[in-house]
Amino acid sequence: EGTxxxxxxxxxxxxxxxxxxxxxxxxxxxxxxxxxxxxxxRRSFRYRLEAAxxxxxxxxxxxxxxxxxxxxxxxxxxxxxxxxxxQRLDPNVGDVxxxxxxxVQVEASVAGPxxxxxxxxxxxxxxxxxxxxxxxxxxxxxxNSEGTYFLEIVDENGTANNSPIRYxxxxxxxxxxxxxxxxxxxxADLNESLGALLVARITDDYGFRRARLYYRLAETRFGxxxxxxxxxxxxxxxxxxxxxxxxVAWDLRTAEPLDLVPGGLGRAxxxxxxxxxxxxxxxxxxELAVQ
Numbered sequence: 001e002g003t004x005x006x007x008x009x010x011x012x013x014x015x016x017x018x019x020x021x022x023x024x025x026x027x028x029x030x031x032x033x034x035x036x037x038x039x040x041x042r043r044s045f046r047y048r049l050e051a052a053x054x055x056x057x058x059x060x061x062x063x064x065x066x067x068x069x070x071x072x073x074x075x076x077x078x079x080x081x082x083x084x085x086x087q088r089l090d091p092n093v094g095d096v097x098x099x100x101x102x103x104v105q106v107e108a109s110v111a112g113p114x115x116x117x118x119x120x121x122x123x124x125x126x127x128x129x130x131x132x133x134x135x136x137x138x139x140x141x142x143x144n145s146e147g148t149y150f151l152e153i154v155d156e157n158g159t160a161n162n163s164p165i166r167y168x169x170x171x172x173x174x175x176x177x178x179x180x181x182x183x184x185x186x187x188a189d190l191n192e193s194l195g196a197l198l199v200a201r202i203t204d205d206y207g208f209r210r211a212r213l214y215y216r217l218a219e220t221r222f223g224x225x226x227x228x229x230x231x232x233x234x235x236x237x238x239x240x241x242x243x244x245x246x247x248v249a250w251d252l253r254t255a256e257p258l259d260l261v262p263g264g265l266g267r268a269x270x271x272x273x274x275x276x277x278x279x280x281x282x283x284x285x286x287e288l289a290v291q
Contacts, residue, residue, distance in 0.1 A: 013047035067112035094167035113155035177204040
């Protein structure tokens, strides 16, 4: 007695919000087991199995509601050197293409159970915590490298959003600045007043922060030549003009530490190498030597 397995079982189940109890007859599989698969379950329910005279207790299946991200809004604040306006992307556009140093602000509108935590998760597994304010989660980060990110939200029951969308991060490359000397010629003689007019054309994508002139005494019959370059600041009359011409009236008598005297340079076999160095607004330096 009790050693024979039943060939059928009765499955009873009931949605927790309804009085109706449904039942189905289950038939034994080849190995003696019984199976019933519920698909696309959207409401909690309970069930039990009966094989007279035995029945199981009622078992509960609880449907847990996951938090969801209803929409996102991304705002880009370019770095100060670019002098570009703040850019507000279209709603639900999370892919970012921007200059290095751009501040990326992300605001997510959420639905579902109250949130307990929210994060921006990057492809290198680092994460930034988002601020939670009711049905909103906001945060920002500085764009310094390319990669991907997604938003993870966790409700007060510890349940996270499912299959979050992954967005791309790409950098707009800032072209290298350029300096071209227009005057004097690569090899030029200085007059006895030791004055020279230097003219250079400078170009950059986003403007300039500062400029310097570098120089050193390369040949001399008095003492030793300079091994390192000295420098002096050069005025930038229009830092925001992207393609401009600089003119420098250079008095070499005041250029420390050349220690030149009128009539001595050239006549005494001395020569000066100079080059221009100027930083773009993001402090990238490009140098050109003219001899």
